[in-house]
Amino acid sequence: MTVHDITGPTVLLTGPTSGIGAGMLRALLQHPARPRLVLLARNETALDAALAHARSAGITAHGVGVDLADLSSVQVALAEVRALLEAGTIAPIDAALLNAGTQFMSRAKLGAQGHERTFTVNVVAQHLLVTGLEPMLAPAGHVVVMGSSTHRGKKQSFNLIPDPQWQAPAELATADPADAPTEAQGRERGSIAYASSKLALVTAAHVWAERLAASGRRLNTYDPGLTVGTGLVREMSAFR
Structure with a gap:
């Protein structure tokens, strides 16, 4: 990350408490632009710790709780960020x-609204965030969504993740509580759901980018590569 990657002082980051997000937070704390931060996370205790870490580094940081598996929680979080902006507590988001x-590990997990949880978190919640944050962005604001090379097929993930299987959004958002008859089958179907969600995300990102470009803003999808040790896959041990 270079000085020119951040065009102003206000940066919003989701997932700052673990994995890649925690690494991004560490980089932001060392960034010469000294950005003021808005951190969104699900775990309240971990969020408080991240805020304390940022403030101990001399960074102004505000925390907002959000559960991306609950679309109502996403809307509430957006309202909280908007209230911070309207109160003048934060500047428009750069x-x-x-x-x-x-x-x-399977497609059996449900989000709060009854949709398949992988699709809820990785696609629907991201859509709500992008569109909800748009009016809160600075005139040259930049949005980055987290993609994955798995949307290109298993050869791009060292054959660890099966190929995505494109379906209509309504199908991708439909979970089956009986979708994991065995652990191996469930794991494969869960992986397909993940790769498919990232394909859907990249597809949607083209539309989001065009929408933001109309007002002079930018949107990019970032592929972090293999994410060993980040705890991305829920319920999977480090040795599987």
Whole structure:
């Protein structure tokens, strides 16, 4: 990350408490631009720790709780960020780094609204964030969403993740609580759901980018590569 990657002082980051997001937070704390931060995370205790870490480094930081598996929680979080902006507590957002995402061992998990949880977190919640944050962005604001090379197929993930299987959004958002008859089958279907969600995300990102470009803003999808040791896959040990 260079000085020119952040065009102003206000940066919003999702998922700052673990994995890639925690690494991004560390980089932001060392960034010469000294950005003021808005951190969105699900775990309240971990969020408090991240805020304390940022403030101990002399960075102004505000925390907002959000559960991306609950679309109502996303709307509430957006309202909290908007209230901070309207109160003058934060300036318009120069960079929104939408890092948080998830992967599960099966397609049996549900979000709060009853949709398949991987698709809820990785696609629907991201859409709400991008569109909800748009009016809060600075005139040259930049949004980055977290993609994955898995949307290109298993050869791009060292054959660790199966190929995505494109379906209509309504199908991708439909979970099956009986989708994991065996652990191996469930793991494969969970991985397909993840790769498919990232394909959907990249597809949607083209539309989001065009929408933001119309008002002079930018949106990019970032592929972090292999994410060993980040805890991305829920319920999977480090040795599987």
